[in-house]
Amino acid sequence: MIKFELVGEKIDIEDLQYVLNESEWSIKKEDSKYYLCTKTLNATSEKKEIVSKTKHFLDLLNGAASIVYKDHQTVGLGSLIILDDNGKRPVSYTHLTLPTIYSV
Numbered sequence: 001m002i003k004f005e006l007v008g009e010k011i012d013i014e015d016l017q018y019v020l021n022e023s024e025w026s027i028k029k030e031d032s033k034y035y036l037c038t039k040t041l042n043a044t045s046e047k048k049e050i051v052s053k054t055k056h057f058l059d060l061l062n063g064a065a066s067i068v069y070k071d072h073q074t075v076g077l078g079s080l081i082i083l084d085d086n087g088k089r090p091v092s093y094t095h096l097t098l099p100t101i102y103s104v
Contacts, residue, residue: 003028003037004054005078010034012073015065025057036077051080 006013006027013034017027024040036058041050058077065072 001037001039001083002041002050002054003035003081003083005081006034006036006075007078008075009073012065012075015069015072016061016075019064019068020061035081047080051077 006016013027016036020027025036025038028035028037036054038054041053055077058075062072062074066074
């Protein structure tokens with residue numbers, strides 16, 4: 001699964017939830033953060049392509065919300081999170097130093 005943190009006011013993110021009528025995309029709340037989630041984009045795709053397609057979809061969603069709600073403010077994308085089939089973040093050792101790897 002691929003999910004992006006949504007950046008914006010709670011009321012505007014909830015507007016998006018209302019106008020979202022799509023089974024392949026969803027907005028989920030975890031703790032105090034909201035995420036735009038999808039399983040349709042392949043996690044092995046280029047990150048640039050994932051970001052581009054998600055921004056395009058969010059632009060359409062913001063447009064629909066602004067038609068329904070005249071005071072809707074644009075919601076943006078935050079961090080990209082890619083999860084494996086078990087809902088866990090894959091471990092990447094590329095950012096660790098050798099002493100850190102040996103202690104893992």
